[in-house]
Amino acid sequence: xxxxxxxAGDFGQGxxxxxGLVVYGVLGSIVLxxxxxxxxxxxxxxxxxxxxxxxxxxxxxxxxxxxVLFVFxxxxxxxxxxxxxxxxxxxxxxxxxxVAETIRSGLNTVDRGELEAGRALGFAPMMSLRLLxxxxxxxxxxxxxxxxxxxxxxxxxxxxxxxVAELTFxxxxxxxxxxxxxxxxxGAAICYLVLGLAVGRLVAALDRKVAFSx
Amino acid sequence: MNNHxxxxxxxxxxxxxxxxxxxxxxxxxxxxxxxVLATLAKKGVFGAAAWAPFAQPGLWKLLGQGLLNNxxxxxxxxxxxxxxxxxxxxxxxxxxxxLRRLSRVYTDVFSSIPLLLLLYFTSLVLPNYGLxxxxxxxxxxxxxxxxxxxxxxxxRSGIAALPPGQSEAALALGFSQVGTMVRxxxxxxxxxxxxxxxxxxxxxxxxxxxxxxxxxxxxxLRSATVIGQYFTQSLLQAQFVAAIxxxxxxxxxxxxxxxxxxxxxxxxxxxxxxTGSDIPVLQAA
Numbered sequence: 001x002x003x004x005x006x007x008a009g010d011f012g013q014g015x016x017x018x019x020g021l022v023v024y025g026v027l028g029s030i031v032l033x034x035x036x037x038x039x040x041x042x043x044x045x046x047x048x049x050x051x052x053x054x055x056x057x058x059x060x061x062x063x064x065x066x067x068v069l070f071v072f073x074x075x076x077x078x079x080x081x082x083x084x085x086x087x088x089x090x091x092x093x094x095x096x097x098x099v100a101e102t103i104r105s106g107l108n109t110v111d112r113g114e115l116e117a118g119r120a121l122g123f124a125p126m127m128s129l130r131l132l133x134x135x136x137x138x139x140x141x142x143x144x145x146x147x148x149x150x151x152x153x154x155x156x157x158x159x160x161x162x163x164v165a166e167l168t169f170x171x172x173x174x175x176x177x178x179x180x181x182x183x184x185x186x187g188a189a190i191c192y193l194v195l196g197l198a199v200g201r202l203v204a205a206l207d208r209k210v211a212f213s214x
Numbered sequence: 215m216n217n218h219x220x221x222x223x224x225x226x227x228x229x230x231x232x233x234x235x236x237x238x239x240x241x242x243x244x245x246x247x248x249x250v251l252a253t254l255a256k257k258g259v260f261g262a263a264a265w266a267p268f269a270q271p272g273l274w275k276l277l278g279q280g281l282l283n284n285x286x287x288x289x290x291x292x293x294x295x296x297x298x299x300x301x302x303x304x305x306x307x308x309x310x311x312x313l314r315r316l317s318r319v320y321t322d323v324f325s326s327i328p329l330l331l332l333l334y335f336t337s338l339v340l341p342n343y344g345l346x347x348x349x350x351x352x353x354x355x356x357x358x359x360x361x362x363x364x365x366x367x368x369x370r371s372g373i374a375a376l377p378p379g380q381s382e383a384a385l386a387l388g389f390s391q392v393g394t395m396v397r398x399x400x401x402x403x404x405x406x407x408x409x410x411x412x413x414x415x416x417x418x419x420x421x422x423x424x425x426x427x428x429x430x431x432x433x434x435l436r437s438a439t440v441i442g443q444y445f446t447q448s449l450l451q452a453q454f455v456a457a458i459x460x461x462x463x464x465x466x467x468x469x470x471x472x473x474x475x476x477x478x479x480x481x482x483x484x485x486x487x488x489t490g491s492d493i494p495v496l497q498a499a
Contacts (some may be wrong), residue, residue, distance in 0.1 A: 043224065043232055046239045060464035061457045062420035065435055069457060072439070073450045077257050150326075157328035161427055172334045181342070185335045189327050196326040 004187045007174055014167035015191050021088055021156040021166060022195075026149055028092030033099025040104055051100070059097035063158045066090045071162040087159035091152070098148045106141035107133065139210040146203030153195050167191055259450065267445040268455075277452075280437030281459045287350060287433070288419040291357030295365050295418070296411075298358055302366025303403070304395055307373055317366065324363035329421045332356040337428055349431035353422065361418050368410050372403030409475035416467045423460065434459055 004011075039051035058066070067090045071083065081089065110133050118128035160169035171188035175181035224232060258264060267273055305317030324332075333356040340347065340355070347355075376399060384394040404411070426435045438456035442449030 044235045044239060046236050046243065050239075050243065056465070057461065060461045060468065062423040062460050062464075064420075064423040064426055065453070065457050065460055068426065068435060068439070069450075069453045072442075073453045076447075076450045077254070077259070154326070154328040157330040158424070160330055161424070168328060168331045168334065171331065172338070175334065175338050181335075181338050185331070185339065188331055189323065192327050192331065193323065 003178065003180060003183050007184070007187070010170050010174060011167070011187060011191055014165070014170040014188075015195070017084075017164065017166040018153075018156050018195065020084075021091060021159060021164075022149075022153055022199075024088040025091045025095055025152050025156065028088070029095040029099045029152070032092060032096035033103060036096060036100035037103040037107070040100065041107060055097040055100060058093055063090065063094045063155055064161055066094055067158055067162050083162060083164050084159075087156075087162060087164045091155065091159070094155070095148065095152050098151075099145065102144045102148055103137070103141055105144070106137040109140050110136050142203060142207045142210055146200065146207070149203070150196055150199050153199055154192070258447075264447050264451050267441065267448050268451070273441060276432075276437050276441065277434065277455060277459065280432055280434035280456070281463070283350075283431065284419065284422040284433045284460075285463065287353050287357065287422045287425065287431075288415065291354045291361060291418050291422075292415050294354065294358040295361035295414075298362030299365030299369055300400065302362060303369035303373060303400075306366060306370040307395075321363040321367050324359055325367065327360070329356060329360050330424050330427070332359050333424055333427065349425060349428040352428065353425045353431060357418055357421055360421075361414060364414055364417075365411065368407050368414065369400070369403050372407040373399050375406065376402055406478060409471045409478060412467060412471035412474060416464055416471070419463060419467065420460070 036051045036054060039047040040055070042048060067087060070090045071086045074080065114132055114136075115128055118132050123131065156166060157168035159166050160172065163169065167188055171184055175184045178184055254260065302317050302321060305313050306321065308314050308317070333353065336352040336356045336359075337349070340352065380398055380402065381394050384398040385391075389397065422433055423435045425431045425433045426439070429436065432440070434456045435453075438452040439449075441452040445452075
């Protein structure tokens with residue numbers, strides 16, 4: 001126990017970096033995911049094909065591969081970002097397809113009849129999108145999107161692969177130095193559990209807030 | 215999955231507008247592609263020097279062996295985590311409170327710890343306890359610890375979705391508790407969960423690339439890196455080939471999952487009274 005308290009500072013540092021990755025990951029992948037979902041539901045074939053191709057490639061190439069390619073491969077083309085930025089970008093690129101698919105499935109849950117009713121009442125297409133489709137789609141999507149992000153919290157650990165000093169990376173370094181690595185790992189596991197629980201709680205609260213009588 | 219449910223069918227004028235949009239976006243995309251390819255070509259990405267090492271069959275053998283190593287680790291990990299998952303599922307639906315709580319704690323804890331942390335854990339801590347295993351087994355054990363927990367919960371929800379009459383009938387026919395589970399409930403749960411299990415296999419397969427950090431296990435990503443160390447100008451090309459290897463295997467597995475899911479849906483519509491409809495489909499992330 002004392003060991004864990006001695007390293008509380010290190011763990012705190014790691015958690016902060018991990019949290020930073022989570023925040024950038026959520027913001028970036030929401031934006032990119034929404035764009036991809038919009039493209040995928042658009043009536044324009046080229047846009048649909050573009051979005052499908054992106055989703056197919058970036059969700060099927062493992063995150064470690066994307067991360068390593070981004071950090072060690074792209075500098076060969078003189079494309080170079082800081083480690084932290086590269087990790088955040090790779091995380092966004094990998095998570096966005098999952099977000100896009102979730103949002104799209106939310107859009108599909110809206111009943112066709114409601115659109116027909118909207119048209120009968122004289123709603124313009126954009127109006128029915130804004131007033132009928134999006135509010136319902138967003139409400140149904142909160143929980144599954146939360147699951148995507150709980151997975152993403154775990155995926156931030158892959159940044160350790162390229163040397164970003166986040167929680168998993170620091171844990172490994174401490175465990176190599178210390179005599180009792182078991183405790184160090186237990187401490188890190190608790191940190192991840194708390195992070196996951198916190199995100200879960202946040203999602204549940206948001207879900208209650210947007211829930212309406214269905 | 216009708217993409218067009220959000221729109222009314224387009225009239226002639228809208229259709230014409232869509233065609234114009236299509237041409238414009240297509241042209242913009244083509245221009246972008248040409249620009250990117252031209253830039254890449256200027257950096258010598260397609261140059262003979264960068265691709266020359268790929269003329270050697272030994273290099274392809276290294277990459278192929280890497281991919282096979284990934285597949286082997288994922289396969290062994292999947293078999294082991296199915297075994298662990300079945301045992302956990304027994305615990306999760308057990309009537310003994312202690313056993314149930316214990317299994318619940320295990321699944322909740324291990325499904326929320328990152329795989330990479332577990333991999334560091336197995337490779338650093340297990341040798342301290344006299345388990346001098348190879349990197350392959352460190353990877354497989356880490357995969358099993360994580361995936362076993364996820365699969366245990368999957369099978370549990372598969373069992374929970376079965377109508378209670380199944381276990382009642384089996385017990386009434388004189389099956390023991392274990393017999394009911396092994397011969398009646400488990401086969402049905404495994405079948406109804408087969409798409410989600412394949413999705414989990416995809417996650418496992420992606421996870422095997424993490425063995426890159428161990429360095430002692432020549433999986434595909436590590437092979438590509440090693441090639442990059444010998445032929446410095448070919449690193450990007452080797453990584454690209456590795457990415458395509460992963461991509462192909464995952465797309466095939468994804469197609470298998472889709473096929474199983476379609477078959478499952480067909481079976482359910484044929485016999486509408488059997489399983490519940492609230493089977494969660496695992497998000498493959």
